[in-house]
Amino acid sequence: MRWNISYRETWLHRTNPSLKLLVMLALFVAVLFVHNPNVLMNFSLGFLLLFFLYTGYPLKYLLLFFVPFFVIFVSTASSMTMFGEGTTTWFQWGLVHVTKESFLRGMHLGFRALSFALLGLLFSLTTRPVYLFYSLMQQLKLKPKYAYSFLAGIRLLPIMLEEFQTVRNALKVRGADAERGLNTKLKRYAIPLLSQSIRRAQRIAVAMEAKRFSNQTNRTFYYQIGFSKYDVIFLLIIIGITALACYTGIVLPYIPVTDVR
């Protein structure tokens, strides 16, 4: 998503998008197998630092972006805390049963959700979709017909939003927006939006095919995306954070629990 917010470019913006995506996905899978809350806490803290220092956005926007993630943290943690199984009871009220085990597990889940959110936000705040798809074509050999379809699709977004407004106004003028159930209401918006989008997509696809956008052999690219010293910096910093998180989590734990399962 292109935000109309000015930001300064940091090394995170200049890293190769494909590399960044792969590293983030690898970290995602790695976090799934972390069961030690100390390690996970350090890990989220490290990425929180990256988020606040190197995404290059003004602090007030960063805080704004961060609000929904905090909500996620609380709601993910609370469900497991209140309904999870455990042996050391702290508090019981009706069906709510808070135990030491479920509380720790809940906190662990909260931090896990937080680190996933941070990984995603770090990526989407520092990557321009156009560069991402050009890089996917050049480095990961994504077929051009997929990449250019995505790029064309992104360009259609503002038209769809405009159309949504038109439909809403049309319904309002006819006094049709207040009556009947949710099902009818949903369809009133979905059908015109979908059918118009499909028609438009079909027309654009024919034009793109005629201009050989689906051609795979001997392609040249408007944006040449390669690797630079920023990729080395990126890799070093990520490895550094991960290693430090593991080391301090195991050697200097905050809480004497190593596995929350």
Next chain:
Amino acid sequence: MQTTKGLKLADILITIVISIVFGIVYKLWGPFYYFVKPFGFHLDQLIYGMWFIAATVAFLIIRKPGIALLAEIAASSSEFVTGSEWGLEVLIYGVVQGLFAELAFAAFRYKRFDVFVVSLAAIGSTIGSLIMDYYKGYIEALAPWNLTLFFVARFVGAILISGVFASSLVKALEATGVTQMVRSASKEDYDQLDR
């Protein structure tokens, strides 16, 4: 144009455009989900099924192999790019859910498009999401009564939204005639010509 293998650019672009529409719905669904969550008793799981709908709707419109998977990936990536609360997680969930929906359609060799198969695809996506939840959320550690409620709510919600509602949505779309343009000619069409 028929000489190219696999999906044509037109199929891909239409799928992606449909998925982007649903991607925005997915994004808006996030705050709604967290609005419902505090009501407790896993009521939130009833609306979880909305996150599987791109696969079933896109497949019903275009009716080709690979569409369900592509649609779910595209929808989840546009949810991701618009800044989902779940971040990268949605991408992986999207891939797994799309894959399981695709399996359901493949089981009938992409020849059946009724409510039953679509519901089966919705169930498939649900299983995919549960597998991911198992790794991510320690859901097996919830109390048994709570876990049962969680499962039932998610399956019922998925069938209602991504199965029944999705196919009624596409039925309404068929009435506009737009699906005729994007589907490849079926056997019945050729039979009509032979007559």
